[in-house]
Amino acid sequence: MTAEANNTKITRHWPTMLLGLIVGAIFMIAVFSFKINSTETAVVTTFGKIEEQPAGPGLHFRWPYPVQEIFKFDNRYCCFNGNVGKLEETMTKDGQNIIAGIYIIYRIADAKEFFRSMVTMSNAEDQLNNWMRSIKDETFGRYEFNQLINTDPNKMCLDTIQNEICRKLNEKAKTYGIYIQSTGIKTINVPKSVSEKVFERMIQERNVVASGFRAAGEKEAKEIKIKADTERQVVLTDAEAAAKEIRAQGDADAAKYYAVFKKNPELATFLRKLDSLRKIMKSRTTLVLDTDSAPFDLMKMNADKLKPSAPVTEKK
Amino acid sequence: METDKVLRENIDNSKLLVKLSIIGGIGSAVMAILVLILSGISSWAGSDVFAMSILPLTLAVVFAIGSMIYGLLSASSAQEDEDKRLLEKRKENIINVNEDVRFTAGRSFENYKKYTPYFLAAFAAVVTFTLLGLFWYYRSVRTVVPIPENALKSAFVAVIFMCICIFSGAFFVGQSRDKDFRWLRPLGAWLILAFVISLFATFSALMFRFGYPQVDVYLSRITFVVFALLGFEFIINFITEFYRPRTIEEPRPVFESRLLALFTEPGGVARNVADALDYQFGFKVSKTWVSEFAEKYLFRLVIVWLICLWMFTCIFEVGPSQVGVRESFGRIVSEELLTPGIYFTLPYPFGKVARYSCTEIHDVLVGPGMIDENGKKLRPEVVTWTEKHYVTESEFLVASEKVDKALKPATSVSFLGISLPIQYRIRESGLINYAYKHKDAAKILQNIGEMVATKYFASVSIMEIMSSGRQKAAEDLKKQIQQAADNQELGVDIVYVNLHDVHPPTEKVAPAFEAVIGSIEEKETEILKAKSYYERIIPQAQADKMQIEAQAKSYRYQITTVAQAEGERFNKQLQAYDAMPEIFKLRTYLDMLEKDCADTRKYIMSSSIPNEIYELNFEQKARFDLIDADVNTLSDQPRK
Numbered sequence: 043m044t045a046e047a048n049n050t051k052i053t054r055h056w057p058t059m060l061l062g063l064i065v066g067a068i069f070m071i072a073v074f075s076f077k078i079n080s081t082e083t084a085v086v087t088t089f090g091k092i093e094e095q096p097a098g099p100g101l102h103f104r105w106p107y108p109v110q111e112i113f114k115f116d117n118r119y120c121c122f123n124g125n126v127g128k129l130e131e132t133m134t135k136d137g138q139n140i141i142a143g144i145y146i147i148y149r150i151a152d153a154k155e156f157f158r159s160m161v162t163m164s165n166a167e168d169q170l171n172n173w174m175r176s177i178k179d180e181t182f183g184r185y186e187f188n189q190l191i192n193t194d195p196n197k198m199c200l201d202t203i204q205n206e207i208c209r210k211l212n213e214k215a216k217t218y219g220i221y222i223q224s225t226g227i228k229t230i231n232v233p234k235s236v237s238e239k240v241f242e243r244m245i246q247e248r249n250v251v252a253s254g255f256r257a258a259g260e261k262e263a264k265e266i267k268i269k270a271d272t273e274r275q276v277v278l279t280d281a282e283a284a285a286k287e288i289r290a291q292g293d294a295d296a297a298k299y300y301a302v303f304k305k306n307p308e309l310a311t312f313l314r315k316l317d318s319l320r321k322i323m324k325s326r327t328t329l330v331l332d333t334d335s336a337p338f339d340l341m342k343m344n345a346d347k348l349k350p351s352a353p354v355t356e357k358k
Numbered sequence: 359m360e361t362d363k364v365l366r367e368n369i370d371n372s373k374l375l376v377k378l379s380i381i382g383g384i385g386s387a388v389m390a391i392l393v394l395i396l397s398g399i400s401s402w403a404g405s406d407v408f409a410m411s412i413l414p415l416t417l418a419v420v421f422a423i424g425s426m427i428y429g430l431l432s433a434s435s436a437q438e439d440e441d442k443r444l445l446e447k448r449k450e451n452i453i454n455v456n457e458d459v460r461f462t463a464g465r466s467f468e469n470y471k472k473y474t475p476y477f478l479a480a481f482a483a484v485v486t487f488t489l490l491g492l493f494w495y496y497r498s499v500r501t502v503v504p505i506p507e508n509a510l511k512s513a514f515v516a517v518i519f520m521c522i523c524i525f526s527g528a529f530f531v532g533q534s535r536d537k538d539f540r541w542l543r544p545l546g547a548w549l550i551l552a553f554v555i556s557l558f559a560t561f562s563a564l565m566f567r568f569g570y571p572q573v574d575v576y577l578s579r580i581t582f583v584v585f586a587l588l589g590f591e592f593i594i595n596f597i598t599e600f601y602r603p604r605t606i607e608e609p610r611p612v613f614e615s616r617l618l619a620l621f622t623e624p625g626g627v628a629r630n631v632a633d634a635l636d637y638q639f640g641f642k643v644s645k646t647w648v649s650e651f652a653e654k655y656l657f658r659l660v661i662v663w664l665i666c667l668w669m670f671t672c673i674f675e676v677g678p679s680q681v682g683v684r685e686s687f688g689r690i691v692s693e694e695l696l697t698p699g700i701y702f703t704l705p706y707p708f709g710k711v712a713r714y715s716c717t718e719i720h721d722v723l724v725g726p727g728m729i730d731e732n733g734k735k736l737r738p739e740v741v742t743w744t745e746k747h748y749v750t751e752s753e754f755l756v757a758s759e760k761v762d763k764a765l766k767p768a769t770s771v772s773f774l775g776i777s778l779p780i781q782y783r784i785r786e787s788g789l790i791n792y793a794y795k796h797k798d799a800a801k802i803l804q805n806i807g808e809m810v811a812t813k814y815f816a817s818v819s820i821m822e823i824m825s826s827g828r829q830k831a832a833e834d835l836k837k838q839i840q841q842a843a844d845n846q847e848l849g850v851d852i853v854y855v856n857l858h859d860v861h862p863p864t865e866k867v868a869p870a871f872e873a874v875i876g877s878i879e880e881k882e883t884e885i886l887k888a889k890s891y892y893e894r895i896i897p898q899a900q901a902d903k904m905q906i907e908a909q910a911k912s913y914r915y916q917i918t919t920v921a922q923a924e925g926e927r928f929n930k931q932l933q934a935y936d937a938m939p940e941i942f943k944l945r946t947y948l949d950m951l952e953k954d955c956a957d958t959r960k961y962i963m964s965s966s967i968p969n970e971i972y973e974l975n976f977e978q979k980a981r982f983d984l985i986d987a988d989v990n991t992l993s994d995q996p997r998k
Contacts, residue, residue: 101688119796191756193819232771240770259884266885266892267891275899277896284910285910289914292917320954331963333963
């Protein structure tokens with residue numbers, strides 16, 4: 043009876059018990075294991091002491107907290123541009139101020155060393171940033187400005203500088219479990235005051251070119267105008283010359299016809315004078331005539347002078 | 359006496375109800391006005407959720423007024439009952455006191471209880487939809503989303519509201535369990551809802567403080583939907599009340615929200631659901647077999663269902679253009695890539711298939727910053743040299759072509775703004791490198807791109823890169839970036855490198871570059887002006903030439919013709935002359951005098967009278983011309 047009761051109790055409660063078991067199992071798994079992804083590496087500490095062998099990817103056994111603690115780190119290559127003073131003004135060997143910025147690609151090569159010395163990623167980045175700043179400034183200070191910027195690629199030493207920075211960084215970082223895979227110069231610039239000057243120079247350069255164009259335009263325009271004026275002058279002069287010749291020709295031709303005047307120059311003169319008089323007396327002329335002139339001589343006829351003058355009148 | 363005591367208690371309770379209602383109503387009204395001032399009139403709070411808390415507070419005021427009137431009427435009704443009782447005792451049942459016309463309070467109380475719930479439900483629905491409509495309207499017409507002036511202070515105010523609402527709400531709901539205080543329940547329920555909305559407002563203000571301004575938008579949407587649901591519930595309650603079997607003794611007031619009751623009343627959600635069903639259907643639905651079955655097996659069903667769902671996390675599909683990497687316990691099982699198909703792994707979180715597309719083209723941008731301070735990506739449609747078109751312009755140092763040999767250290771440099779979009783895709787053989795060896799490969803590629811670009815542009819001449827060298831530069835850059843990425847074992851194929859915006863720094867130098875183009879135009883203009891002058895002046899000269907020659911020709915013609923004519927006339931005149939010389943001369947002379955001097959004024963004088971003096975006044979005109987007439991004197995001037 044009691045056994046049966048127990049039995050029914052068990053059957054009635056098996057789902058709850060099963061659930062309890064499952065929950066318990068999940069809890070145990072969660073507490074006694076840890077998982078490491080392929081992109082991670084981990085440091086296990088037992089009572090604060092770092093285990094010799096860092097754990098690789100996969101599922102691992104662990105003692106629950108506080109016996110063992112797990113510190114996971116990303117062990118992929120990652121890119122760091124620097125934080126404080128990532129763009130910093132520095133001086134080249136020949137005393138030119140430049141602003142240089144670099145990046146590094148690094149990974150945690152030895153998680154144990156890294157954990158021991160850096161503990162966290164942000165500490166590591168601060169430390170890396172310090173090294174980057176000092177090494178960058180030191181390295182750039184040993185090269186001349188025209189080894190950074192040059193139209194001749196063979197004179198440039200950017201690759202050498204990068205490799206040098208990378209090598210020096212690695213020397214420092216090695217003991218901290220960090221491996222720097224490569225370094226790159228991502229920015230070279232000049233300080234603002236200098237860049238203003240550079241802008242000014244660039245503008246002036248352009249102004250020179252622009253002035254050249256304008257002057258060339260003016261020159262060409264002037265040439266064309268002068269050519270036009272000259273051609274015009276030539277045309278007009280030709281025209282004048284031709285006109286003179288034509289007029290002379292006309293005069294010559296006319297003279298031929300005037301040759302007939304030679305037959306009686308006296309009459310020709312008389313007629314010409316008459317023509318002239320005719321023209322002159324066309325308008326508003328007052329004529330004061332002597333009674334001696336014809337035909338008014340007729341008016342002087344009186345008794346005593348009638349006789350002698352009669353034949354004259356008749357004659358005329 | 360038992361009944362007297364009950365009546366006395368009734369009166370006291372009613373008076374207490376009135377007091378509580380007044381306190382609750384005034385409190386709610388004060389909070390509602392504060393909300394209106396803080397977020398309606400000014401935009402100090404700057405939160406939609408906070409502004410929306412005015413709705414539950416307003417409804418709380420409405421229900422407080424409702425319950426206050428209920429309390430007043432109930433008090434006077436109870437008072438009346440007491441009076442009746444006293445009267446009954448004194449008059450010893452001579453007449454039926456219930457028919458006494460003086461006692462109206464009881465009836466009006468009954469009427470109030472009967473009809474006011476419908477009115478309140480309808481009124482609450484109207485209030486709800488009016489306020490929601492106003493919100494909707496303001497949200498659609500406003501141009502800027504309001505932001506809190508001080509998010510922390512807003513959160514603080516919301517917290518105070520929260521505390522007031524939850525304590526008073528809980529108190530009213532608790533008090534309403536007593537039958538006499540039943541009408542306080544909606545007041546409490548809406549205050550509790552106001553607490554929830556204030557909680558939302560606090561949360562959204564805090565989220566705003568931590569840089570998630572969208573939270574307010576989402577929460578206000580949720581709130582809006584909740585209010586709309588409650589508004590509809592008023593209407594539905596109003597209707598369903600007519601179809602409810604009248605079996606249960608204590609009716610639930612129509613205006614009471616059953617949705618709210620599910621959460622605000624004691625006893626748990628499931629119990630309240632069952633109670634609500636029982637109430638609506640009039641019998642114990644919760645005791646039917648369906649309900650019993652559900653109660654018994656629901657838990658197990660849910661468990662089985664959850665396990666099924668969990669098992670679904672074992673199935674992964676690698677899509678047609680994808681490749682997969684199998685991981686179990688976070689470890690890559692094999693470096694062999696999975697081709698498209700269905701795969702089974704351990705369930706979450708133990709196994710997974712990471713999927714990547716090796717055909718999709720990604721891009722990174724080297725050079726200008728495209729994200730502005732509001733986190734918005736800029737996409738300028740017009741890019742000119744002289745206007746700033748990106749958030750931050752890139753400035754690459756470029757060597758100038760002229761290096762002064764005399765001043766050796768003075769290498770001259772120029773600036774060039776460049777944007778360099780790099781398009782790449784994941785190389786299938788390099789997928790493991792891309793995905794598992796590098797954190798944020800896109801950022802690494804961008805840095806590599808910047809490094810290569812800095813190096814490349816430092817060694818080219820500015821004019822060349824801006825014109826003919828552009829195509830070649832893009833190709834060189836692609837080659838160099840690919841090489842650098844391979845050195846890094848990044849596992850990407852550079853598909854294309856574009857060279858955009860190759861121009862001098864905007865706003866400063868670019869105008870000078872454009873001025874050069876302008877000067878070329880000026881040059882052309884000058885030349886064209888000269889050409890037009892040329893084109894005008896030469897035909898004009900030709901025309902002048904023609905005119906001069908024509909004049910000369912006409913002169914020649916005229917002079918020869920006249921000469922010829924004169925010669926011919928002379929020949930004829932000579933003949934006449936030869937015939938009779940003297941007469942010809944006289945005749946022609948007189949002819950002239952007659953014809954040509956006919957109009958000439960003549961003075962004829964004798965030359966043979968020596969002692970005679972003639973005085974001639976030539977000032978006097980011979981004839982008056984019309985133009986000589988003096989207009990003033992013309993009328994009285996005698997004509998001569």
